[in-house]
Amino acid sequence: MATIDPLEITALARIMDELDYYQLLHVKPEASASEIRQAFHASSRHYHPDANRQLAADLREQCGRISKRITEAYCVLRDTRRRKAYDAKRSEGTSLRIQLAEARQAHSTQQNSERRGATAQGRQYHAKAETELKTGNVAAAIRHLQMALTFEANNVGFKAMLDELRARLKAAS
């Protein structure tokens, strides 16, 4: 059995909330994927419920909490997209944790807002442009996109689409 000093378990359970995921797994912030995996395996060896059946109930409970947090850290850090979202949040200093669902969405939300608009009006006109495109009315689609860009002047996705449509219109005429 992987024996671990009870003192260490209790201490870690107490300060867990003040550690970021890297500190929790004992890896450097620039650690590679395989280093993170190895660290997860090493930590699990100590704190996974299977490794602690022989401990007293209160220590098992502490190990359980640590084990769940370690898994969370691993889930975030092993996934490039989640890790990126977490690193951003961590550097802002707002939180040491991130929800798995949130970390997954942070990335796609950004992508989505580029593609379909970040403001209500931007999205509305972009949607209209898409509708016109389906019926083949490129000129109308361009008008809607221009409107969308008045709300989101810096939307790269809109600009790219506008350029493409203009090129298409030019080619057609």
Next chain:
Amino acid sequence: MAEIAIGIDLGTSNTCVAMMQNGELKVLPNAFDERTSASVVHFREDGTVEVGNSAKAKVIHAPAHTICSAKRLIGRFYFSEEVKKAQAICAYEIVEAPNHGVRIQIRDEEFSLPEISAMVLREMKQIAERQTGEKVTKAVITVPAYFNDNQRQATKDAGRIAGLEVLRILNEPTAAALAYGFGMGLNQRVAVYDLGGGTFDISVLEIGKDVFEVLATCGDTFLGGDDFDDRILDLLADDFVGRYKINPRNDPYAFEKLKLASENAKKQLSIDDEVLIEIPSVLIGEDGQPMGLSRKLTRAEFGMLVQDLILRTFKVCDEALQQSDLTVRDLDGVILVGGPTRLPMIREAVTHYFQREPRTDVDPDEVVAMGAAIHAASLVGEVQDSMLLDVTPLDLRIGVAGGLAEPVIERNTPVPIEQTRTFTTVADYQESVQIRVYQGDHRLAEDNTMLGQFEFSGFKKGPRSDVRIDVTFEIDADGIVSVTASDQATGEQASTTISLSSGLDNDQIERMIEQDVAGRVVTADAPPAPPTSKLAAPAAKAVAPPRSALPSGPAAVLAPTRPAPAQPSVKPSAVIPVTPLVPVAQDDLDDFDDLEVDGELEILEEELEQLTQTRPQAPVAAPAPAPAQAEIDLDTVAVSEVDEDGFFDRSGNDLSAPDPDQKIG
């Protein structure tokens, strides 16, 4: 000496028990020296129960009192497809219990599925006790990796009812990988292709010395060796109809004979290229003459019959590889598990798909029980420990406004894990919320399996922007889910270990243990002497008193309900006593853009139509300002767009209604 702990592979068709003793791993045979026993439970006239291959032989003569394939029903709701299917083909009576549970009626008694499985487990316990001469009380029990929380919980309950302390509910493919890699110091990535009697699982693992980490697991709980038998059965039944113009499927006796013949033919085709299926008497005609059947079946012909089933397994394999970010070339080995993987056509297909010969050096019928035994021994300190790091097979979701289910913990997330999400109410000064928990891949709540629901009212009431309800989801190392709702402001909390479709609450289980339901099992402890005699009467004749039907009792802590039909998404603004939740503290609305709606567009479009009818049309030219994000009530928002990607916007005012007649200037 360390405590004795056994490993049990509780299969759909067969069950196997193994243990590790003095460093030696062995499968424990029953009194007839069979290393696996049929997972069949036969209720005798005197109220006692027999389990195993002799019970299976009773199927033909007493199909109504002989329960096969209980695993297909365990942890299911009465209204589920699987239960309907079983009702159509099983001769025993399946009845509905309170809370949409399933019971099996035998004579004047009703039994829950965990009780039936408990009888099979008790048989294994007794086999182990007979072999070791010692009391056995601890076990690791395996389940298909793709089992949901209800099925896992029900299996664990079965263990308790059988008189076993369940040390761990272990996934079958993980157990198989352990049996292959234990103590070998491997550094490999392997796939476990597990085709059982009723389920298919594929798991991809990374083995690093003594750590077995599951990277991904996928499965199909509706696909197994039984389906292969059914293909032969259909062929035979159609032949019979063609010849005699009578459908043998309508007669339980004839049906069982065809089923057994089909199973035997399938097994024989693993050895021979061709079999002759002969049933001298399927039915007796009105003239008293037997109506028999004789048919040749070649391996190639059988291959054609089941080709689509085999292909279906590889679709699941594709998914598992994709989820683990690997290709077949990244794998170092493929392990076959389950009786049907003996079929040459499956071995060939697996070799072709994975581009390598699968490993077959451990018996595919025993490898899972052996893995379970290793883990059991490791948990009681009999052997050096190996770490199993497993994953949850299904998305865990919470029901939110609009009949949707939002994922909280995605499938293939390692366990144990815990996540806390914060929600608010739909209405101001709402009295209580209903927390509904689901498992499944679907965005619409009703398309997932409901695990449980409970009401929480211990939060600080107020305008909805002030209400904060923390909901904590936990999946433990057994893959079993528990959910707690709490409010930091009041310090109150409500929680439940979700367990529904076993239909059993703790009191009921305690009662079953007290009544020793599993004690009805009479395990043969000597093989019958002359082969001609009927089964030897067991020495220990522990005749259990017939038990009165289970008290239905007050409703379980959780009132399970049939997943509600799609609720109208636009609710009256009047007081809503109990309503779903609204997530907060997310980039709210945009969250919803990103959830996929696999194959659900039709439903959504219907919903969309409904919505556009009930919602006043916004003037196109003057879009209302976007509402402040945290304030948006998902319940009163319309589905405004479903785009070609299957994404859709659920937002209030930011898009005009999708009225096809509206021309946009």
